[in-house]
Amino acid sequence: MTDLQHPGATSATVDRPDPGADAATPPKAPRERRVRPDESPAGRYGPGFLVKLALMAVVDAFGAYVVWSAWVAESWVVLGAMVAMLAVANWVYFSRRTVPLKYVLPGLIFLFTFQIFTIAYTGWVAFTNYGDGHNSTKDDAISALLTQNERRVEGSPSLPLTVVTDGDALGFAVVRPDGTTAVGDADDALAPVEATVTEGRIAAVDGWEVLDRQEILERQGEVTNLRVPLSDDPNDGSVRTQDARTGYVFTPTLVYDEAADTMTDTTTGTVYTPNDEGQFEAADGSTLQVGWRVFVGFDNFTTAFSDSRYAGPFFQVVVWTFVFAFLSVATTFLLGMFLATVFNAPHLRGRKIYRTLLILPYAIPGFVAPLLWSGLLNRSFGFVNQVLLGGAAVPWLTDPWLAKFSIIAVNLWLGFPYMFLICTGALQSLPTDVLEAAKIDGAGRLRTWRSVTMPLLLVSTTPLLISSFAFNFNNFALIYMLTGGGPRFADASVPLGHTDILITMVYSVAGLDGSAPKNFGLASALSIVIFVIIATISAIAFKRTRSLEEIN
Secondary structure: OOHHHOOOOOOOOOOOOOOOHHHHOOOOOOOOOOOOOOOOHHHHOOHHHHHHHHHHHHHHHHHHHHHHHHHHHOOHHHHHHHHHHHHHHHHHHHOOOOHHHHHHHHHHHHHHHHHHHHHHHHHHHHOEOOEOOEOOOHHHHHHHHHHHOEEEOOOOOOEEEEEEEEOOEEEEEEEOOOOOEEEEEOOOOOEEOOEEEEOOEEEEEOOEEEOOHHHHHHOHHHHHHOOEEOOOOHHHOEEEEOOOOEEEEEEEOEEEEOOOOEEEEOOOOOEEEEOOOOOEEOOOOOEOOOOOOOEOOOHHHHHHHHOHHHHHHHHHHHHHHHHHHHHHHHHHHHHHHHHHHHOOOOOOOOHHHHHHHHOHHHHOOOOHHHHHHHHHOOOOOOHHHHHHOOOOOOOOOOOHHHHHHHHHHHHHHHHHHHHHHHHHHHHHOOOHHHHHHHHHOOOOHHHHHHHHHHHHHHHHHHHHHHHHHHHHHOOHHHHHHHOOOOOEOOOOOOOOEOOOOHHHHHHHHHOOOOOOOOEHHHHHHHHHHHHHHHHHHHHHHHHHHHHHHOOO
């Protein structure tokens, strides 16, 4: 039967399946899965894995050192955080399911270490009395009180003494009245040791190096301040020396009763008990000098806003900080924008050279330039007074108002190149069709600038203006290097001045410049206040800038 006899059949021959084909054809073998290079033993444990293993070994070794140091110092927060970071790092870099985290984890660790942990630690310190006299724990305070309040034991024999060292640690090697030799340092009490005695004095001692006269003179302060415990009991006293040749036994004038938790002065019989402020206090209200850290709640914030020593200067400093930050941003932006507009004209010759010259102040380090200007504005020998003003004695840095003017002027010289750069980039990126449309509509240069150029310029520069405000709000280097915060307030009992801003006030209150006792708790509280102010202003400013985005 031909194909024409079947309606719908084509001219080609129709292939029909052979009923016996399945039985004759062998089944196909399953297709083998291609093994990726990193899944093979050679790829999994190749050079890349060995490099990763070596780098993680270095990281783990450093982490183990930090963990051990935290364990010795009993810093449990650091210890726990380090163990957690090590566990996460090893899991991420040795797991095949966490590829994205391999790139993100280093940044997250640095963010946690230098941002989150720092902010959290500052917040914790703000609610404590951490500072001079309250630097450590109660046990350390008790030990310091027993050590620092002592007197020589009457009738005690003098001990021939030799100053020795074990690395950086100083110690005393003495000859006892019974002829035996002993050695110890500030941490370990005197213990028997084998030593060579010459003319009644130790000349050599096992495991220690004897200091000669010149080395003793170089470390004289350390030698005279060193106290070597006579035994493990602090009440037995310690050995001290003034001439590095003869030692005497001193016993503490304070005795600590662990059961009653009291400190008793053996000379007067006064009994001191712990108070809520981290000090031993007597019935008459007198306290011992050394205390310990305790939680004080909002006392530091209350002190900042209500204590007359800080409240008056604090509000003056806050006002000046806002004025300084606002004027710094306004003046630098206006000058930078003006110069960017002038040198953005295409017909101006040599504008590349002018632009290069204008950004030179930006190339000078921010802490060096204020020092240079401090010399230039010196009242008696400065270049400005002696040369430019013909020998005038203008108190640029010692008069309150002139000092503030000088700070704004110097910051203008330092900051306008940055604004000039960002405004130049913003102007060059403006859409030309919008500017041409404004010209076609008959808008003049002033109208085009006010209605088109300026709004478009603010869209790209406003976030930078906000960051510049935050930077100048904490511009420590300029204030500290140029005026040091001075001139000082005449009626202030704390070392603060007319040009201090909040961040330099924190530095002074913390006592880091040596002008006042250290008060890290109050300084941390002020840092929290600064953080809240800047965060609030930035949040409001960024919210308002959303309206500018509608221009696009």
